[in-house]
Amino acid sequence: MKIDGVAAIVTGGGSGLGAATAKLLAARGAKVAILDRDPVAGERVATETGALFAECDVTCEASVKTALDAAEARHGTARILVNCAGISDLIKTVDDSRMPHSLDAFRRIIDINLVGTFNTLSQFAARLCAADPIGEERGVIVNTSSIAAFDGIAGQAAYSASKNAIAGMSLPIARDLAPHRIRIVAIAPGTFLSPMVEALPQQYRDALAAAVPHPSRLGRLEEFAEFVETIIASPMINGTCIRLDGAARLQ
Template structure:
């Protein structure tokens, strides 16, 4: 599927991996809709790349439905969806104070990362199936998991569980949507430079980067976006999870 001229939606597109992906898609000629809860940042980035911003909480079924209608009204039926919205809590199952992980915090990670991803991809696909195919396919969905789905560290029970869920839904959703000619892929990034990572000192960032076998550095958001581009244009990439991590295998800490 060629990107130029298509409408693309990027959740979490106001910053980090999502912002880099939105920029890439715009540079490739797509009409980009950024869907983000942070309207100010999302609108600023959308204006910078010639796109539009729609504000919505990915866990809210009605809000997502309205956001998709707004996106379609602005640029027509979307053929590309990239899900980057998410949170990364770090809470132990039992804290040093002896208190258990708050169930609300666990539930929030699952709701945003996993339920939110499924909420928008299912509604996106339902709208897309009425569109005429472009050659041999109608569209592409790219989700974002994490290496934590495989190598969850201490304090990542909620995060790893949510990302494992995204890994687990990739193949069955791809099979569900195969008859509709919609592909579904997932990227599992390693340690990347994101707004959260930028909050750490340079020494901490360098130390984390050195844990990556090769290249021994943090991943760049543009490298995530490059993989999204490759997935979109290659019709045989479907139903699979790709680790984008420089061969890192995370230790317990």
């Protein structure tokens, strides 16, 4: 799949991995639509890249439909979807006061990370099915998992569950969408220098970087975006989850 001239959707495109991906796709000539619940951040990146911004709650069917309608009206049928919208939190199953994990907090993380990802990709794919193929495929979906899906730390029960499910649904969805010539791939990034990580004390950031065998540093947001570009360009990458972590294993 070529990027130049193609319409692309990036959820969570107002910051972090999503913003880096939106910027790279725009630089490669894609007609980018940024979907984000933060209008200030989303508009800022849209202005920088010439993209369209649509305020969107990925957990809401109507909100996603409205945002996709706006993107389609401006750019035509999107061929690329990159799902970066998500949240994280550290909450133990039972805390030091012997209080159980808040069920509302657990549901919130699952809803945004997992349900939001599926809500967006299913609506995106349904629209794309009606488009003519370009060569041997119609388009590609890239979801964001995490290495926490496989070796999550204490306090990541909800986050790890959501990211593991994103990895786990890649193959069945790839099989569902194969007759429509639509690919789906998940990336499981390690610790990247996102706004959340940048807010940590330098000592903690240094410890995270030192835990990466090689290269022994935090991932750069641009490296995630470049890997998205590689997936888009490689038709045989499909139905899988790929770690992007410098061989890191969470402790």
